Amino acid sequence: MKRDLDISVVIIEDDETIREGYAFLIGNTSGYKIAGTYPSVEETLKKIEGDDPDVILLDVELPGISGVESLPKLKKLLPETHILILTVYEQEALIFKALGNGAAGYLTKNTPPERIIAAIHEVMDGGGPMSANIARMVISSFKRNESSPLTRRETEILEQIATGKSRKRIADELFIDLETVKSHIKNIYHKLDVHSKADAIKTAKDNKFI
Template sequence: MHDLDIHVCLVEDDETIREGYEYLIGNAEGYKITGSFASYEDAAKKIARCNPDVILLDVELPGISGIDAIPKLKKLVPDAHIIILTVYEQELMIFRALANGASGYLTKDTPPKKILASIKEAMEGGGPMSSHIARMVIQSFQRSEESPLTPRETEILEQIATGKSRKRIAEELFIDLETVKSHIKNIYSKLNVHSKADAIKLAKDNKFI
């Protein structure tokens, strides 16, 4: 029976909060706390022997931050799914966590039931996120609707952003090199820039591309 339980480890420096989670998860059917640590350094020593399926990880930790701990934990227990559990909702934090290998991102106001569901979800290959986080992630994909660029110009700027030369872009779009140049001139003049790099940066910042 025990082996069918989902093995959960905690890394959270606030003792009160940690005990709260221990209580919640430890008493839930099908879940088992196999490790509970106050810092990454603490966890590093023993977590491999805890065989975690899921690790709940705080971001603000003494010593190595939770964000930086993600790749290290992944190395120690490659098969574990890491869920970030934090009060922080800054975009940068979220994206760094996900880029570093987190499987999910929950805010600390997540109700107990949702936490348990998220643990299971992560284990089954899902990507549990608080709804607000999910929307931020989705929004990061979205384009602006008020781009001054025409569709063709946007397309060409996208190609430029992949590092392709004008010549190559011309070939791939079956148009003349001179046409590509014309488009670029127009792009620069619309965006008020004088170089590839500036055009790309401005376009990305404003989600034109």
């Protein structure tokens, strides 16, 4: 048995039953081995360097330091390790924070065992495994609102404003007069019923107009 070529996995999960369940599942799958299991981030940080895992399965709701908060620390300690979130939580804010903090994938706990194994393999292969509803949320975060009141040009100009450019600079880059830009902005403000660029940007982003 070539244990050196096995994918080594660490599990960080406070519920012992679940933790041992995953460990049993993964440890008994050919090609995978368990390098360590921990009930908390604090425990993990003390010993994980010796484990040198390829993949970490991380719960987000842990006692003490939460899983999401620990992500930067884990990534710093083990830059090459892929971290998979495995949790019951499906709140958008939590998901995007986890992905922003360096999670390589996000699975919910109703994921069938074979899918978890597949996800570990997938993440080693450069993929980004996600549960179906997580993927849906991630995709719809990109989706623009089809029924924007703004015209194409207005949208374009508001996008430019949102990058912090001045009206003069926008005018120059779009090869139109400063006065034209001002006209568009007046119309944008009127349509969105706002009176400042900050409010215009906020309204437009909230409604996915930009």
